[in-house]
Amino acid sequence: MSQTNRQILLVSRPQGPATPDNFRLVETPLAALEAGQVRVRNHYLSLDPYMRGRMNDAKSYAPPQPLNEVMLGGTVGEVVESTHRDFAVGDKVVGMFGWQEYGTSNGEGLHKVDDTHVPLSAYLGAVGMPGVTGWYGLNRIIGPKPGQTVVVSAASGAVGSVVGQLAKLAGCRAVGIAGGAEKCRYVVETLGFDACVDYKAGNLYADLKAATPQGVDGYFENVGGAVFDATLARMNPFGRIALCGMIARYDGAPTPLGHPELMLTQRLLVQGFIVTEHLDVWPEALRELGTLVAQKKLHYRESIAQGLERAPEAFIGLLKGQNFGKQLVKLI
Amino acid sequence: MSQTNRQILLVSRPQGPATPDNFRLVETPLAALEAGQVRVRNHYLSLDPYMRGRMNDAKSYAPPQPLNEVMLGGTVGEVVESTHRDFAVGDKVVGMFGWQEYGTSNGEGLHKVDDTHVPLSAYLGAVGMPGVTGWYGLNRIIGPKPGQTVVVSAASGAVGSVVGQLAKLAGCRAVGIAGGAEKCRYVVETLGFDACVDYKAGNLYADLKAATPQGVDGYFENVGGAVFDATLARMNPFGRIALCGMIARYDGAPTPLGHPELMLTQRLLVQGFIVTEHLDVWPEALRELGTLVAQKKLHYRESIAQGLERAPEAFIGLLKGQNFGKQLVKLI
Known part of the structure; x- marks a missing residue:
């Protein structure tokens, strides 16, 4: 045939x-x-x-x-x-x-x-490349500790939804950033984040500040641009940033970072990563993610x-x- | 009295x-x-x-x-x-x-x-706070390996001169950035760096590119601004940046970072630090720096x-x- x-x-x-x-x-x-x-x-x-x-x-x-x-x-x-x-x-x-x-x-x-x-x-x-991406950035770069605040952009997406749910399971306050009220509702009500900021609502920094009263200890960056700037301004001393995506940049004009000096004044760690360069963690991450999905503890x-x-x-x-x-x- | x-x-x-x-x-x-x-x-x-x-x-x-x-x-x-x-x-x-x-x-x-x-x-x-600052950023953040290229800005200064000389002792190619031909001559001829770029000469990126034919593996940032942007564009994959100073910013207008996405695409580590928060390394660092100064192996x-x-x-x-x-x- x-x-x-x-x-x-x-x-x-x-x-x-x-x-x-x-x-x-x-x-x-x-x-x-x-x-x-x-x-x-x-x-x-x-x-x-x-x-x-x-x-x-x-x-x-x-x-x-x-x-x-x-x-x-x-x-x-x-x-x-x-x-x-x-x-x-x-x-x-x-x-x-x-x-x-x-x-x-x-x-x-x-x-x-x-x-x-x-x-x-x-x-x-959730049990593939996006899931492992979230797992790696959260566990190997941010290293969440109970009681800390973790923020993730593109929170309703394939990577972001995993980051926030794993952060919650680790005992953190999980705050998402997403575009639109419907996505934000989903992030809080279905995924169980503590809060979600709608970056399209026009008050990004003020809304993020209200959602992170204790500042931000870990940030998983999926988008870049204005969202990166706003979150950087909320970082606590010794905060850790997993830099995973710069989607705001892929398709358009350059988006400079307004206040790079915050990386110094707050003594931040910023680590860019590509999950396919860390194949050693995949078996462990996939095992954990697969179990959580099968147990309905990880939603997507x-x-x-x-x-x-x-x-x-x-x-x-x-x-x-x-x-x-x-x-x-x-x-x- | x-x-x-x-x-x-x-x-x-x-x-x-x-x-x-x-x-x-x-x-x-x-x-x-x-x-x-x-x-x-x-x-x-x-x-x-x-x-x-x-x-x-x-x-x-x-x-x-x-x-x-x-x-x-x-x-x-x-x-x-x-x-x-x-x-x-x-x-x-x-x-x-x-x-x-x-x-x-x-x-x-x-x-x-x-x-x-x-x-x-x-x-x-060299045997005080600036010396320990250089020692910490180089040894604990950059982690130089023989054959790598390490760049340091404000290279003729108290911190930068230590960074480059220690990088040379570690077997690296040491490249300085400094303001003016006289400072650059000193950095190469007296301090023993492999090259020094005069940022006041007006060809910062081109000159830095020529001085770093293998790209940049480690960067010790003392100044921020245009120098940070130029060096970021020369970073090799998995490069490491010790962020120590943003002097370009202390006294003037904000200086945005033009291409933050390079931190992702090159999978860089950026770590801001303040040396007084790492008192545990001071005795070891001061012992090493004092010995090198007494032996005339570390110039300032x-x-x-x-x-x-x-x-x-x-x-x-x-x-x-x-x-x-x-x-x-x-x-x-």
Whole structure:
């Protein structure tokens, strides 16, 4: 049988914000499997802010996404054909097949997962890269202590929601920053944060000050820009900042930091990190996160776009904060 | 006998740059010693950038200098009268008597020093607070490894000169940033740095790039502002920044950081610190620094103003970078 794969390629680099015409949907025939290969029908594609950085041809922590190739990205799916001894048809797997419906691999970087107690899509969110990102920044950089105040931006998102819930479990006051009253309500009522500041309400610093009466000891930074400035001004002496995302910057003009001297006067530690450079913590983090999700102690929310063709639009929406929870594309 | 003490008080807070009329010289009679006290004739007063921060009535890591009191500051001198069992006339001591010719104390915070092999004034510089500051930032934050490149700003100053020389002793490429060709020549020819960039020459980034062909692994930040921005743009992945001074900010308008996202994309560690909060390292650091000075392996230079009345002018010059090496006032 000759099957067709649908793929989305990056065909041009954005000048300013990403636009739909930076992408192109193509159909390609699937070649027959070679020996030792495995073919996966992807069920979900993960959309993440880091992808915007890869679209630029700029010096960063990772090489740029090549033009006219399938956009990179994490996927979960099911093995539909295999000549690889470690994978059988029906196995559920997580991998990095990118923006396409089928992936073919020699097995490298492909991991079997168990969706008995944890939904398959969660392996792209709370029990995947975003979850481990939150776990690492909180536990290995911030090091939360009971009674401390931890603030996280993009609090309703895939990373932020994990950070705040883990901070609560560690005995901290968890304060989120999110865009809009609906997201803030979700952060407090469903995720159980102590407070959430709506940065779109126009009183960011005053509202954050009110939500952090004891100042801020740990800050997990997902966005940069004005939110970074405001939180820096609330940091307590010896505060610790895990710098994970600068989404405010990916798509627009430079956003300077207004008061870098606060890092000195408050003797702050700031540590930028990329979770894929800390693979040693993944097994421990995934075990803990998987258990918490299975026990319903760790909640998450998903924004699901239906169909590969919707991926560009959903991705552009993500960069504008239009998603609500982990942004996925359902491919099946 | 009734002696007179000369003192300089802070009488007003600066609006913008510090000016001579923020200070006032007064003469006060010295009271007779009480039991358990020690009187010191100060030989040298240390002038340091941190004092500018204390002149403001602003939230910082330390309380503001009170108005109409003697300006704070480190001093070295000789005991001239003592009813304290641990101090005898003729002892050389280092303390925090501030901007005055005589200091009277119950002995707290006063330390005897040996000027046989180390000049007395060095206890305010390379073998004092500035030296320990350089030692701490380099050894405990940057953690230099042989072959790495370490950059330090204000490189000819009391802190910077120690940082670069210790980095050389650790097997690193040491690159200084200083203001003016004369300072840069001194940094390379006398202190033994591998290179020095003159930030006043107008090509800061290009010159720094040429001086750091392998990028920058460790950065000891003494000044902030444009120098911070330029060096941040040269940082290698996993670079480490010891944030010690923001002198560019003390006296003027806010200086934003243009590209804070580099802390993320290069996965940098930035740590602000104040050396007086790390008293545990002082004995080890002072032992090492004292040995290096006595062995003539650690060089330093002093700018000496003669007479207490010159202190305000010398201090204002220090904030403008007009000093060349450790700024002292000779009081005797």
